[in-house]
Every structure is written in structure tokens, then in C-alpha cells.
Amino acid sequence: MNIEKSIQKYSDKVDLIQILKREKKEKTVKIPQTGEKDVQTGKDKTYSIKVTNGDGIGTVSCRGSKDINKWIEKAIKISKINRGHGKLVKEPSNKSSALEKIGDVEPLEIEEYIKEVEKARNYEGENTEVNGAVITYKNIKEEYLDTLDNHNEYEKNISLGRVSYKTDKENTGTYGEYNFSYKDPFGKFIEACEEASEKSKMQAEKEEIEGKKNLILRKQSLIVPLVFRLSYYFNAYNVHKGLSKINLEQKIGSEDLNIINSGILEDGFQTTGFDSEGTRKQKTILLEEGKVKSYLHNDYTANIYDTKSTGNSHDFLDKSNIKLDNLVIEPGKGFESEGIIVEGMLGNLDYPTGDYSFEVPTAWTEDGKGVKNFVFQGNLFEDLKELRIGKEKKKQRPGIRSPDLMLEGKDIQPK
Amino acid sequence: MNLDKTRKYLENKKTDYWDAREETREQTEIKSEKGEIQKIEEKEKRGIGIRTVKDGSIGFSYTEDKDKIKETCEESYKVADSLEDQGVKISNEETHKDKYKIKNRAPRIEELKEIIQRIDQFKNHPEIKHSEVRIRIKDPETKFINSEGSEITQKIPFGSIELKLRGKKNSSESEIRKSRRLMNLKRKNIEEKAEEIKKEGMKELKKLLKAEKIKQGKRKIIIDNQLAGLFAHEAMGHALEADLENSFLADKKEEKIALENFNLVSDPTIEGTGGFYKYDNEGVKGKKTKLVEKGVLKNFMHSRKTAGRHGTESTGNGRAQNYSHPPIVRMNNTIIESGNASKEEMIEEIDKGIYVKGSQGGNVHTTEGEFRFISTIGYRIENGEIRKEKPVKSILLSGKILELLEKIEMIGKDLKINKTGGMCGKGPQFKRVGDGSPHIKLEDFMVS
Numbered sequence: 001m002n003i004e005k006s007i008q009k010y011s012d013k014v015d016l017i018q019i020l021k022r023e024k025k026e027k028t029v030k031i032p033q034t035g036e037k038d039v040q041t042g043k044d045k046t047y048s049i050k051v052t053n054g055d056g057i058g059t060v061s062c063r064g065s066k067d068i069n070k071w072i073e074k075a076i077k078i079s080k081i082n083r084g085h086g087k088l089v090k091e092p093s094n095k096s097s098a099l100e101k102i103g104d105v106e107p108l109e110i111e112e113y114i115k116e117v118e119k120a121r122n123y124e125g126e127n128t129e130v131n132g133a134v135i136t137y138k139n140i141k142e143e144y145l146d147t148l149d150n151h152n153e154y155e156k157n158i159s160l161g162r163v164s165y166k167t168d169k170e171n172t173g174t175y176g177e178y179n180f181s182y183k184d185p186f187g188k189f190i191e192a193c194e195e196a197s198e199k200s201k202m203q204a205e206k207e208e209i210e211g212k213k214n215l216i217l218r219k220q221s222l223i224v225p226l227v228f229r230l231s232y233y234f235n236a237y238n239v240h241k242g243l244s245k246i247n248l249e250q251k252i253g254s255e256d257l258n259i260i261n262s263g264i265l266e267d268g269f270q271t272t273g274f275d276s277e278g279t280r281k282q283k284t285i286l287l288e289e290g291k292v293k294s295y296l297h298n299d300y301t302a303n304i305y306d307t308k309s310t311g312n313s314h315d316f317l318d319k320s321n322i323k324l325d326n327l328v329i330e331p332g333k334g335f336e337s338e339g340i341i342v343e344g345m346l347g348n349l350d351y352p353t354g355d356y357s358f359e360v361p362t363a364w365t366e367d368g369k370g371v372k373n374f375v376f377q378g379n380l381f382e383d384l385k386e387l388r389i390g391k392e393k394k395k396q397r398p399g400i401r402s403p404d405l406m407l408e409g410k411d412i413q414p415k
Numbered sequence: 416m417n418l419d420k421t422r423k424y425l426e427n428k429k430t431d432y433w434d435a436r437e438e439t440r441e442q443t444e445i446k447s448e449k450g451e452i453q454k455i456e457e458k459e460k461r462g463i464g465i466r467t468v469k470d471g472s473i474g475f476s477y478t479e480d481k482d483k484i485k486e487t488c489e490e491s492y493k494v495a496d497s498l499e500d501q502g503v504k505i506s507n508e509e510t511h512k513d514k515y516k517i518k519n520r521a522p523r524i525e526e527l528k529e530i531i532q533r534i535d536q537f538k539n540h541p542e543i544k545h546s547e548v549r550i551r552i553k554d555p556e557t558k559f560i561n562s563e564g565s566e567i568t569q570k571i572p573f574g575s576i577e578l579k580l581r582g583k584k585n586s587s588e589s590e591i592r593k594s595r596r597l598m599n600l601k602r603k604n605i606e607e608k609a610e611e612i613k614k615e616g617m618k619e620l621k622k623l624l625k626a627e628k629i630k631q632g633k634r635k636i637i638i639d640n641q642l643a644g645l646f647a648h649e650a651m652g653h654a655l656e657a658d659l660e661n662s663f664l665a666d667k668k669e670e671k672i673a674l675e676n677f678n679l680v681s682d683p684t685i686e687g688t689g690g691f692y693k694y695d696n697e698g699v700k701g702k703k704t705k706l707v708e709k710g711v712l713k714n715f716m717h718s719r720k721t722a723g724r725h726g727t728e729s730t731g732n733g734r735a736q737n738y739s740h741p742p743i744v745r746m747n748n749t750i751i752e753s754g755n756a757s758k759e760e761m762i763e764e765i766d767k768g769i770y771v772k773g774s775q776g777g778n779v780h781t782t783e784g785e786f787r788f789i790s791t792i793g794y795r796i797e798n799g800e801i802r803k804e805k806p807v808k809s810i811l812l813s814g815k816i817l818e819l820l821e822k823i824e825m826i827g828k829d830l831k832i833n834k835t836g837g838m839c840g841k842g843p844q845f846k847r848v849g850d851g852s853p854h855i856k857l858e859d860f861m862v863s
Contacts, residue, residue: 032658032660033659033660033661034658034660034724035501036473036501036502036503037472037498037501038473038475039473039474039475039494039498040475040476040740040741041475041476041477041490041491041494042464042476042477042478042487042739043477043478043479043480043483044462044477044478044479044739045479045480057454058455059454059455059456059457060456060457060458061456061457061458061459062458062459063459063460063461063462063479064479064480071459074457078455078456078457078524081452081455081524081525081528082452082454082455083452084451084452110494110497111497114498131661166661166782241448241545242544242545242581243545243581317454317456318446318454318456319453319454320453346778346787347787347789347811347813347863348775348789348809348811350589350590350808350809351590352581352588352589352590353588353589355628355808357631357810357811357863358811359787359811359813359863361780361783361785373785373813375631375811375813375861375863376631376863377628377630377631377863413631413632413863415813415814415861
């Protein structure tokens with residue numbers, strides 16, 4: 001009510017006022033290595049305000065609605081200093097006054113979270129023990145309002161769980177982490193412990209492998225080369241500024257490669273009701289049969305490219321902050337050849353060229369033998385053209401649906 | 416005012432210990448691209464975090480709403496009261512009543528805009544295709560009280576300036592990032608730091624545009640002060656945080672882990688550095704701690720909670736990102752102290768190797784004791800000379816920390832505290848930190 005009044009009060013003075021109110025409630029129960037139960041709770045509220053006036057933009061962020069008029073005035077003042085952004089055209093297109101609910105998690109009493117975390121913490125596998133477990137419940141409510149009468153609200157409930165484990169019976173120091181999220185972390189806790197136990201068996205004895213090998217990427221290993229990098233290269237702001245070289249209809253991937261950004265994926269970690277500019281979340285085809293079909297847009301880049309926002313504004317206080325939601329790679333023709341299964345990959349990718357050096361700490365052969373850490377080098381754009389796509393779509397990570405992917409004939413070298 | 420209310424509520428509860436931190440943080444950010452202002456933003460954050468300890472259990476709750484203080488105290492107390500004894504002990508420490516405020520007023524937005532627009536000009540440099548400059552100013556004030564009578568106000572404004580340059584020459588394209596921590600916010604100092612990173616950034620970008628990519632393999636290397644500082648922080652520092660009980664160093668106290676002249680300290684007392692503070696977020700006065708002395712592991716970094724568990728004193732390393740997080744063991748300035756070799760002595764012994772310079776970040780796995788660091792640039796060393804005309808692109812260094820310590824052949828006598836604007840993430844919490852080191856020479860090490 002207070003915010004609506006403030007928006008009305010200043011609506012005649014500027015072209016556009018946008019306000020995003022974000023409320024967060026959280027509960028975290030953690031049992032670390034030391035075994036002490038650690039419980040944290042809290043509530044937070046933020047108002048992000050953006051004022052557009054002519055070619056000027058002013059952005060502020062504050063706590064509490066009591067001083068909101070003072071902060072709108074600050075944003076107006078900044079918009080007079082920060083000029084030269086061109087005229088923003090935003091249409092009232094997303095009005096929905098109903099509160100949308102995402103996620104079917106309901107908050108539980110602290111005691112119930114503690115029980116579940118204890119269960120995971122006390123898990124003992126054949127040669128594995130869990131040395132830490134944590135669960136976080138978050139309730140996020142966002143409300144977007146602007147002077148064009150757009151008014152959207154959604155509420156999202158998330159639970160995130162993580163177990164870390166080690167193999168200590170042979171004192172190999174093998175260690176790993178599992179993250180799972182969204183609807184059913186409790187059911188997933190023990191499942192993750194069992195998987196961890198299985199994998200640590202394979203990792204207990206690692207063999208050294210070198211030479212040209214096929215690498216099958218899954219789970220964690222998809223994040224570093226794909227999610228972070230595709231977010232950067234498909235960001236329309238980066239394309240506009242010449243930082244990303246991809247062009248619409250350009251063929252950058254293999255015929256078999258179809259990539260979608262989805263902000264509405266069921267169970268998707270990044271699924272929300274709308275983005276920070278009040279645009280409804282949606283599905284956007286980024287790559288079809290290897291050809292670039294769309295960039296990721298916010299209102300600013302949509303104006304530049306004379307198109308509509310794809311709802312990927314991550315933070316409306318920064319017009320360059322455009323990010324992927326959930327990454328979906330469609331199943332492909334599959335691959336018959338064998339390879340080393342890679343589930344963890346860390347390293348360095350050079351954005352201008354796509355050249356990379358990665359180290360693989362978590363890998364095994366298809367018959368379940370652990371592989372000693374190795375390094376390999378390459379180029380992301382060359383890889384995309386040669387990438388082999390598995391047949392089966394999998395939930396690789398909370399925000400990634402993809403088959404396994406294969407890089408063929410990589411020259412690997414043990415550390 | 417809010418803390419008085421907190422005290423009133425908590426004094427009526429049967430607790431063994433409580434503390435409360437009220438924080439107000441104002442932040443200004445200004446960013447330009449190719450000389451045009453892209454963003455000006457002002458932010459305010461304020462709230463209160465409350466921690467209670469009762470019968471060996473701990474509760475933490477926070478709020479940004481000053482009308483919800485009673486509820487937040489109740490929540491924190493309820494959690495501590497409801498858990499069975501977890502064996503939590505808060506170490507005994509001296510109490511302090513102090514107000515420590517650094518007068519360090521940042522220039523107005525209009526002045527920051529002038530500085531940034533003057534620096535972000537590259538019209539006479541056709542090889543520079545894109546540039547970004549960002550200045551962030553943070554002005555946090557923290558008030559701390561606890562059940563033992565400590566009352567501390569601490570205000571240490573700080574900021575950072577960052578430059579990103581993308582260059583192209585013929586078919587070669589490269590990017591470089593440079594930054595400086597701003598602990599002195601006077602206009603003149605910001606301008607000086609801005610000029611420094613511009614000069615350094617342009618010089619290194621030109622080299623990078625001629626650089627070749629190194630083939631993976633083992634090499635003799637010398638790492639510069641900045642990358643060795645990152646090693647001090649990431650590889651050694653994290654493994655010496657006492658809350659990481661599975662650290663590969665956890666059972667190595669009093670063991671020799673490095674060569675005789677390897678000395679590592681944690682020191683928040685050096686004014687003007689990234690990890691400077693007078694008191695940590697548990698009201699403990701910051702002090703220098705010897706972590707590794709003459710190659711022997713002597714100490715871990717402690718908060719009051721880990722010190723209580725280990726029956727020792729806090730080292731003043733209990734820090735929290737802000738009011739919405741409880742204090743955990745965090746680093747301040749992590750420093751490898753000077754050895755006795757000159758840079759020239761190190762280089763002259765190498766027939767074929769790499770001089771690895773600058774850092775673009777890294778990570779460490781403290782349980783397995785493994786690390787990965789990424790340099791900014793490198794130069795070939797041939798016949799005892801750094802060949803500046805033979806630059807190599809950013810390098811990934813990875814390996815086991817103990818193996819790296821074994822491979823240290825020489826430690827330079829040229830300690831430098833790094834000036835970069837480093838932030839460190841641990842779990843969900845980010846905190847400003849600093850590091851420093853002399854040059855370090857390593858025998859055959861895997862680079863890619």
C-alpha cells in the first residue's frame with residue numbers, strides 16, 4: 001500500500017519508476033565435522049528502486065518501506081547525473097495481480113529439520129562416512145510494481161540440502177559433496193549418501209591414465225564449461241558491446257546440439273515467477289541444430305535489438321546483468337564409444353578466445369575404476385562443433401537438464 | 416538504541432553468553448564502459464544479528480526490522496534452549512569498551528563520476544576495444560555488545576577500484592583485470608590508484624596480445640608476490656582455519672611441513688591493508704598470530720567458538736559478512752614472511768622455466784589439500800633471464816599443497832602486501848581480506 005502510494009506520488013515527475021520488493025525468510029540447520037548442531041534463522045527485506053527519466057537512470061536499494069520516498073528522491077537525483085542511456089520503452093504487458101506460488105515445500109519446525117540432518121550425518125556406507133550435512137529452507141516473496149501499472153507477485157519455497165563425505169577407512173582422503181534442492185531434500189539425503197558411498201569406492205584406488213581419451217561430462221562438470229560461459233556469450237548486452245562474438249543464425253554447435261534457457265522448468269533451481277524487471281519467466285531457444293536462435297535479453301537490450309525481453313534481467317539495478325535461468329540440453333543421437341566419466345572439473349576459460357585449461361579431480365573409467373587427477377586443454381567453440389550428445393535427458397544438477405555430453409579424443413595428462 | 420533493547424531482553428533470559436551486532440552499511444557503486452557511465456547506485460543495508468549460548472548450545476537469529484528485535488531475541492534464545500548440550504564453549508577473552516572510527520569520507524558521486532570518466536579514456540589506443548572501470552565505496556559501522564560487558568563501535572570505510580580491458584591486435588584478443596583496495600578514500604588517493612591500474616593494465620594487455628598459450632607439463636617456475644600471496648591465503652590460510660576439522664593440516668601441529676625459512680602469519684593490525692581491523696566480530700582485539708614458524712606448524716586461526724572447543728584463546732579471527740551471518744573463523748591478512756634470496760638469484764639458476772605473474776583467483780580443497788590457481792600472465796625464463804619479449808597467457812597451476820611446499824627451493828627477501836581488492840568467500844559469507852608474500856621459486860611443477 002505504502003509503495004503504491006509512493007509510486008503514484010512520483011509518477012508525474014519521471015518517465016518510469018520500477019520497484020522490486022524482496023522478502024526472504026530462512027532457516028538453516030547444519031551439523032559440521034565437529035558434530036555440533038548449528039541452527040540459524042532470519043528475515044530480511046530489500047527494496048530495489050529504479051527511476052528512468054529521459055535518457056537518465058537512477059538506481060538505489062534500501063531496507064524498510066518507511067523511508068521509501070526519501071530513496072525514490074535519491075534515485076531521481078542520480079538519474080540527473082547518470083545520463084546518456086537512451087530512451088527506455090517498456091510496455092505494460094505482464095500484469096497479474098494474483099500471487100503465484102512456486103515450489104511445494106512447506107516450512108517445518110526446526111526440530112524436524114534437525115532430525116533429517118542428523119539422519120544424513122549419521123549415515124555410514126561400506127567405506128564412507130558423512131562428515132557434514134546441512135539443510136536450508138528459504139521462503140522468498142517478490143513483488144514488482146511500476147508506474148505503467150504492472151504488478152506481479154510470486155512466492156517461492158526452496159529447500160536445499162548438502163552432504164559432504166569422506167572415505168576414511170583406507171585413509172585415502174577421498175572427499176566429495178552433494179547438493180540437492182527444491183521439493184524433496186529429505187528423500188534425497190540418503191540417496192545422496194548412498195551414491196557418495198558407491199563413488200568413493202571407485203575413488204579409493206585411482207589409476208594414472210594419459211594420452212588421447214574420450215571424456216563423458218556429467219553433473220558438476222557441466223557447470224564450469226557450459227552454464228557460466230553460455231550465460232556470458234548469450235548475454236545480449238555482451239553481444240552489443242562486442243564482448244561476445246556470436247551472431248543470430250550463426251552455426252556454432254554440432255547439428256545435434258539444441259540448447260534452451262528455461263525460467264519455468266518444473267523443479268528448476270532458477271525457476272521464478274518473473275525477472276527483476278517484472279517480465280514473466282519463459283522458455284527461450286538459444287541454439288537449434290547448432291545455430292544461434294536468440295540471445296538472452298532484459299528490457300534495455302530488447303530495446304536495442306527491437307525485440308522483447310526474454311525475462312533474463314538478473315538485477316535491474318545493472319543493465320548488463322543478464323543471466324541464464326535453468327539450462328536445458330535436448331537429447332541427441334547418443335554415442336557408442338567408451339570414455340572416462342568426468343564429474344568434477346575446475347580451471348580457467350579465456351572469454352575472448354574460448355581457450356581453456358581444466359583439471360579433473362573426480363573421474364573414473366566406465367568399468368568403475370578411479371582415475372588420478374589429470375589436466376587437459378582445448379577451446380570451447382571448437383568443442384561445441386564436435387560435441388556428442390547422449391540420448392537420455394537427466395537432471396544433472398538442480399538447474400541443469402541435459403544428457404551426458406562427450407568430448408572426443410582429448411589429450412589428457414596426469415598431474 | 417536497538418542494542419539497548421536487545422540487552423534489555425537478553426538480560427532477562429538465563430543464558431551462559433550472548434552477543435549482538437548492529438550494522439549499518441552504506442554503499443555507492445559507479446561503473447563506466449568506454450568512458451560512458453553505465454551505472455550509479457546507492458545502497459543501504461542495516462540490521463541486527465543476535466547469538467545466544469545456553470547449556471552448551473548456540474542459537475543465531477537476525478532481522479532488518481527494528482520493531483522485531485524482541486521476536487529475534489526470543490528466536491535465538493529458543494533455539495539455544497531447545498537443543499540438547501552440543502558441547503559449545505565460548506573461550507574466555509578480555510572485554511573491551513571502545514569506539515574506533517576512521518574518518519575517511521569518500522568523494523561525492525559527481526566527483527567519482529569525474530575520476531572514472533577521466534581514467535576510462537582509451538581513444539588514442541586503437542588496440543583497446545572495450546574498457547570498464549568500477550569504483551565501490553562501502554561505509555560499514557558495526558556496534559557490538561555482549562553479556563560480558565564489551566561495547567565496541569567500529570567504523571572502517573573502504574572501497575575498491577577495478578579496471579577491465581579487452582584488446583585486439585591482428586587475430587589475437589585478450590582481456591585483463593586489475594584492481595586496488597581503497598583503504599584511504601581521499602580523492603587524490605583514488606586518482607593515484609586509478610592511474611596505477613591503468614598503467615599496469617595497458618602494459619600487461621599489450622604483452623598478452625603477443626602471448627602464446629603454454630603447453631601443459633612440468634616446469635621450473637618463479638611465482639611473483641601477488642600469486643604467492645594468493646597461495647598464502649588460499650592454500651595455507653584456509654587449511655589453518657580451526658573450524659575446518661578435516662583439513663589436511665588439522666593433525667600436523669608442531670610438525671615440520673615446509674623448509675626452514677618458511678614463515679606464515681595472520682595479521683590484521685597493519686593499517687591500510689585489506690585485512691585490517693581493530694576488533695573482530697566477536698569483540699576480540701585483532702593480533703598477529705604465527706601460523707608456521709621456521710617451517711613448523713605452530714597455530715591455527717580461531718574464533719571464540721573454536722578456541723573454546725580446543726581449550727585455547729581466540730586469535731581474533733571470528734568474522735561475519737554482516738549482521739545476517741554468525742561469526743566464523745575467517746582470515747585477515749595472511750602473509751608469507753621474507754626469506755633471504757633476491758629475485759635475481761632465483762632467476763639466474765633457471766635455464767628454462769616460467770615467471771608466473773598476477774592472479775585471477777583460485778580455489779582449494781582443504782580436506783584433500785589440493786589447490787588450483789590462475790595467473791594473469793607469464794614470461795619465459797631462459798638461461799637465467801626473464802624474457803619479457805616471450806610472454807605466455809594465463810596459466811593454471813594445480814597440485815597438492817604439501818607437494819608444493821616440498822618443491823619450494825627459494826623464498827625471496829622482497830615481501831609485498833598485495834594492493835588488490837580481494838574478497839574471500841567461505842560458504843555463503845564474503846569478507847574483505849588481504850595477503851602478501853615475497854617471490855617464491857619452485858622446482859618442477861605442473862602448469863597448463
